Amino acid sequence: MDASPPPPQAPPAGGASAAPALAATDLVKRYGARTVVQGVSLAVAPGEVYALVGPNGAGKTTVIRLLSGLAFATSGTVTMLGTDPQREPGVRRRLGAVVEAPAAFYPWWTGRTNLRLHARLAGGVPAGRIDALLALVELEADADRRVATYSLGMRQRLGVAAALLAAPDVLILDEPASGMDPLSLHVVHRALRDAAAEGAAVVLSTHHLDEVARYGSRAGILEEGALIDEVDLVARRGRYRAVVGDADAAVAALAGVGLEAVRDARHDPRGEGVRWRVARPEGGDEAAVAARATAALVAAGCAVVEVREDVFDLRAYYRDRIHERRGVGVA
């Protein structure tokens, strides 16, 4: 198995401009006098991966449960594929969800039997689908063991398989990779990335910020039940920085390189050099575009000292936003 983290993924089809597959408007949830979700609004289009991030107790799980219809909002609305899932539960035929961590299954039945049961409840799945999903989450060898004997990571992976059973248009997952070893983590994030690439709208709550920063579309930062920021992760990927001898020449070279995917070439405010962005190219090979841009710099006679991808540090961004919100000095 490839144990390396998922490679940077081209932004999925759809994007924020497409009609949302899942939308929440002004969601509020109160338990007595305590407000645990405060006016959360979000919209996730087909093909997007929306990551809800936030400290423990920030309200991620409650938002996930409100979105999936397991909990009732005190006020606000949830729309799934254009309908209210509470009023029209049939829309859940197109929903895949894991809202328990670890994913919950009947322990006395095997993984395969549990999936069969889910398939029946989902209204049936094509022949071979269960085997394909077991292979996807790398559980073929253990499919006929009782779930009671599964490790936490195996149950989480089975949960992702159960969520993907009906090839859902909307996927909602609450910390689908919590407590996992790096290999299981990779399997789960790869499955979610692939589901989005096939057009599913994916919402997940997670603490794995580095992983979602690589393939997510947006990250909503929750703090004390409020969505305090929403980060466009797509716009923050594919950024490159080069240390060059003559920045003006480099900017001009990149502007004239003729590659449509090379955008926003400008001086690097953090040092002597140039920075640019690789927009999603056809075929999705950002690295190849970046290499051609570098070649253009060299061909233009720029003394290229170093070229590197400017990886967005969601973890640091998140920490700063939380500290800012709490009034803690930012390091």
Place this chain on the structure above:
Amino acid sequence: MTALLRMEARKLAQLTSVRGAALVLAGFPWLWGYAPGIFDVYGVAIVSGFQVPGLGLASAMEFLMPLIVAIVAAELVGVEVTHGTLPTVLLRPVTRSAWLAAKMTVVAVVPFAALGWFFAASLVAGAPYGFGAFVGGTGVGPGGLAGVGMLAPGAAWAELVGAYAWAAASLLPVALLAVLATVLTMNAASGALATLATLIVMDLLVILPGVEPYLLTRHLSAYVDPVAGPGWVAALIALYGAAFAAAAVLVFERKDF
């Protein structure tokens, strides 16, 4: 709905309480069929295999059978909470009421299955006494165990089958009460205990003459003597069952998970 019913029926077979109850109910008739103190308690010696199911039913219906029914019904709902599977099922395209209706349908079978198993076990335990005509009673017909003279096998069968059917029917509201209590508490143990507590409180309310005829506990012994008439008891059982089921659905429909 068929898929839900099949799923719930399969789950029922996996419950610890079901397996425990099956063992207890299989062993219980042997105790009551052959215990040396039976004569001291009832003043009658067992002479027929037909008396073992009757005696067993009379003793089990006082506490054991309502307890078993309450525990099994509560566990069938509570097991979803224990294993965290409730949200997983509710996220499928089934309505909450359909899911709970499937649970309650299977739960409704529990008293009949439990008493059917108990009846069979009692017949096995009573077999050494034989199943011919005998002088005495089944314990659930006229004259109790002493009877009113010679009892033919056919009459004995009829008395026992009728009594077991009545007993199972009268336990139906207990099972549905356990579902309601578990939906309220979202815990199998709490649900079962709340059911027993409710039955005990009902039992204590016999001091209120105006309420007494309507108490469910008053009619748990209807299998031997439906004092207010079979029609009245059947209607009351149906009313209690419907009320508990409707309340369970109402609570469940608006519950956060």
